[in-house]
Amino acid sequence: MTKAFFDHPYLSGHHEPVRFEASAPDLIVDGEIPSDLSGVFYRNGPEPLYPTREGDYHWFDGDGMVYAFHIADGRVSMTNRWVRTEKFELEKAAGKRLFGMFGNPMTSDPSVQGKTYNTANTNIILHGGKLLALMEGARPVVMGPHDLGTIGEHDYGGKIATTFSAHPKVDYATGELINIGAMINGYMGPAELQYTITTREGVVRHAVNIPVPHMALVHTFFLTENWVVFPIIPIDSDLQRFMKGGPMTAWNNGRPTKLAIMPREGSAEDVRWFEFDPRHMFHELNVWEENGGIFADVAAANGTALFPDQDGNRLTHGDTQQSLRRWTIDIASASMKEEVLNDRDIQFPRPDDRLMTRKTRHSFANINLKSRDGRVEGMDAVLRFDTESGHEDFYHFGAGSAAGELVFAPRIGAADEADGYAMSIVHRANAPASELAIFAAKDIAAGPLATVRIPFRVPSGFHCNYYSADNPLYQEAM
Template sequence: MSQPEPSSPYLSGNFAPILMECDAHDLPVLGELPRALRGTLYRNGPNPQYAPRDAHYHWFIGDGMVHAFHIEDGRVRYRNRWVRTNKFQREQAAGHALFGSWGNPATTDPSVLGQNDGVANTNILWHGGRLLALEEADLPIELDSESLATRGDVDYGGKLDGAMTAHPKIDPVTGEMVFFAYSADGPFTPGMRYGVVDRDGRMQRLERFEAPFPSMVHDFMVTQNHVLFPILPLTGSMERAMRGEPAYAWEPKLGSHIGIMPRSGGAAQIRWFRGEACYVFHVMNAWESGSRIIADVMQYDTAPLFNPDANGARARLCRWTFDMAGKSDRFTREYLDDMPGEFPRFDERFSTLPYRHGYFAFRQHESSGRGSYDGLAHIDLHSGKRVTHVLPEGDAVSEPVFVPRAADSAEGDGWLLATVYRGAEARSDLAVYEAGALADGPVATVPLSHRVPFGFHGNWLGAD
């Protein structure tokens, strides 16, 4: 590294990058890995290659690094690789950072002004025969599922000419991947894009519409017949960025706007519902019940991270209900659980459909610090019962990923996989839990000799 990292909470502890790519061919296993667990857990997250140019570095903009844990016959092998984006390759050739935060021209080297600065650091999933590294401001990037080598941008035969969300939804009935993008007409613009890719990886639909205002729209909802676009008052502004102010800011007076579009229709049929200001980074699931649409989300009363007045804002699992048969443009909100948490997951064989079991990460010890979680929760949405597992103080856990025991297993019958940072040892484990017995702790842990830095999202690709 050509320069030392600046002082930043997002460049210290387990937020700090690891500066190597490595392979471990046969990791030790404590406990016993289920023999039926066969496949690969992929995780993605920020891992800056070089010290950032901006004094106020943000976690969201680090170069993407993918971590892969391949499990088979009770054994585990591990590999990590940076995603070779345009930004990564240009900076690697230069030997130092070239791009400013959020594409800010005021802090970008003139040699790369106007070039793609995507980092592919947010999510990773398999669809249409491709392993895709995703970030919401750019095209998907395909990786080799074994070597993690970067194969290049995916534009679906030239049909996708811009960004795609980091949170597409896979319809378990049709196999389609449904996606959206915000700032579709350039940074901090209100244009939105909606698209559908069929199960074989062919673009079927792509259209554009206008949101009420430019908003950071990190996630969205899909049911069997509808798509929901949450336009919430965390707004983007190039004018602010050029003045040296935060590009994103909390403007609660704008309220919340939820656009609902029929999947069989188009943008002209979007119906807008309105509510009080709130913010949502992540959605659990959404489905239909008669004339109602129901969505379970992790709702903040005020936007964290970008709002200096957030005062430690926490998300809680909240149910939004929309009456499509009614004439009102309002929707109802009901908290389902009082435990603050984030990174909601569920058995995604039930995506877009009614479901019962949900999982999320939460923070038990305030000493764990901002952006980290030290507990996992399982909530039974029929009974309301919550079961938890809490790590020792100083440790931290990632988003839990559900893996079904078999393709035809009952909902919730399977395992939760997560990486665990061991604070006292400055290294990480892979932890495997029985999803229905979370309180018992992991049935197996797989120790690494290095850290897996705090990241965002991951997914499982079964061996079959």
């Protein structure tokens, strides 16, 4: 018999787990689904099957639950399924949590010592004909693109054996998937990340190890046509600090942001390191190169509320509100400057994905206009921001709403940037259900063209992706 979860900000309100799988063949829609919107919208996020052993919780620790909304001919079907990792199956069989938080071996049940802590809860992408559920501490997990049945962990023929970040980049010009794996030698081995280039067909053709200054959390990296940048922010994991009673993962006060620049086809000996002021940065909008510089538009802040500092002190969301900033890296001198493009409280900025690694101007994002504490209460609005003109185009769902990542969805046949729609899963304050709100991409302020009713509350989650039916990534997988 499963007991109720304990009280925790990330287990209540918008975050309260529903622990529920469903299939809905034809959801009710208010408004009209455009006839040239055809494809699939996926979302991944944490949905803990059981309460933790420690009586504490972290938003990043829940078991991955994937949602798929297939859209065609003005109709929408929905399926949601947990990613059935080895961790999930072992704990379901035991009827209780076996792994410590974040897989901490000190608090895990002896029966899972040596087993892989993989929640697969962070992102969900199509590449190489496969649907992949991703989390940065383990290997990808392959799922069925229609039924979301779990097929199993994927190691690319042994070439990606340890970790694979949840933020790989697809270069639509080549079809390649470029990614990193952080902390590939675990907490005790040398601090290194693995950099890989995978062909359109899903074959790893380039895999190199890059030494990094410390055991850092490297949630994302930057890719352009010819360059790659690894930003090492001041968040690290330190087993020795933990053994002395400190936090396992912490913001390290006094440490700069360290960035490595490398040719895209390069390896460790080509890396040049440089430093910048301490920054929290988990998500970029887009990155490209122009006139000898790398332009990285990022959601960044001068600190974070996601982890304590090395002494256990915590900041609030208000102290660490993110803004959309442009980091301009001079390739020749390996140096960087920063400017704020938009100071709205922003969570996940997204481009027109088809132009990832090439110059873009439109930013789609969920933002916080009125909620008291955005990270816990949720982001209550969505924004398209034109980084060239500075024009804002936004829609507010009402105080206390939680809007997930706003993802651009090209219309069938679209060629130009931002020609199509944008969508986000929304939960309004205290509502018993959620909705998928679909906007015209260039008129967010007009409100949703169509609102798909989801007949239960979808807890706040992480990353989403839309693949139109004419996208090669969709056609290779479906």
